[in-house]
Amino acid sequence: PDDFSHNTQITSPHDKEIIKCIEECVEPWNGSWNENLVDTSPLRQDPLKKICDCYMEDLKRICYHRELNMQTNLKFVHTSFHGVGHDYVQLAFKAFGFQPPIPVPEQKDPDPDFSTVRCPNPEEGESVLELSLRLAEKENARVVVATDPDADRLAVAEQQNGCWKVFTGNELAALFGWWMFSCWKENCSEDADVKNVYMLATTVSSKILRAIALKEGFHFEETLPGFKWIGSRVKDLLDNGKEVLFAFEESIGFMCGTSVLDKDGVSAAVVIAEMATYLEGKNLTLAQKLIEIYETYGYHISKTSYFLCYDPPTIKRIFEKLRNFDAPQSYPKFCGIYNILHVRDITTGYDSSQPNKKSVLPVSKSSQMITFTFQNGCVATLRTSGTEPKIKYYAEMCALPEQRSVAGPQAHAVGVAQVSVPGRGPSAASSET
DSSP states (O other), X not given: OGGGTTOOOOOTTHHHHHHXXXXXXXXXXXXXXXXXXXXXXXXXXXXXXXXXXXXXXXXXXXXXXXXXXXXOOOOEEEEXXXXXXXXXXXXXXXXXXXOOOEEOGGGSSOOTTOTTOSSOOGGGGGGGOHHXXXXXXXXXXXXXXXXXXXXXXXXXXXXXXXXXXXXXXHHHHHHHHHHHHHHHHHHSOTTOOGGGEEEEEETTSOSHHHHHHHHHOOEEEEESSSHHHHHHHHHHHHHXXXXXXXXXXXXXXXXXXXXXXXXXXXXXXXXXXXXXHHHHHTTOOHHHHHHHHHHHHOOEEEEEEEEEOOOHHHHHHHHHHHHBSSSTTBOOSEETTEEEEEEEETTTTEETTSTTSBOSSOOXXXXXXXXXXXXXSOEEEEXXXXXXXXXXXXXXXXXXXXXXXXXXXXXXXXXXXXXXSSOOOTTOOOOOO
């Protein structure tokens, strides 16, 4: 139907209605298991090549320095983590005028066993990027791009002074946000209005885009966690004549442009390659530009991690305790030495910062999520994962642009994260700072 022709993920209430329809018709139709229909049915179509060609052509709309790309000596290594990304990243680089990135041969082709990595998730950082970093050193390539197995997320590593820096999702978002707005500003028409420009992020992600928006004059919005919420909101904005340049979630999911209203590791990989090429012409690395961005818009220091908990009733008790801390329907007022200024509970729809005490973001009763805003400006969120037995936590401290040192905000962010979640045991995962 027309309601679902915009290529975004399905959100409530449509998801519940679809499930209801499926449950009302669980008997397979006659002939459902006839595999010969793949070859004989007159209804059969294979639109893959047409869709791929259209996608690559559309991708050129966010290519701004094709001549630079064609001339650069900068090399890139790409790993697809035994997934589907190899062919499409190769084509995307070609569409932007680049030489093809150097693939990691052991990880180039699909492998359901993911035999060369302990965990096929590039978000895990340097420990799972070993083969690609080793190949990059051998080939004298300064930048590594890694797409996850289904190629919708992107990790980036850069070599500088003999060491590798693996960027966090929030750090990459700062770079993408700066880049997409700078390119828009340089290429927009004379009558373009910055007030019609938008960027978005999920509420647990860094607020660096908000800082850029406040200074540059465009709009920033946040959504519930998950790209289905971002995609749905982007569609609404586009329908109302707005221009959306970029959106992201901190778990290395990026949407550059609006060809795909979802996170897309293929387009993100080639955009970061063009950005690195442009910056090399300015004698800057990605890491150096990131510092410049923070010095312009304010340091945003994040600490994110998670705890494993395999018992759902225990998870529920933890969050209910936070909602009934000193008394029924009473949230904590302190967290260690830090004063709590506001509490937002997405599960119940409560937000103490609003005049009517109701959350601006939609209520999500199916998941647990509480955000604490501290007197010192730090924001910390605890939430459950929708797909894994995890309690995730996110803390961020935002400094003013004139505060040039990272030490202060970093100490606050780490301090709040440490006291927000009890007991740092062996179940704690890696974090970002």
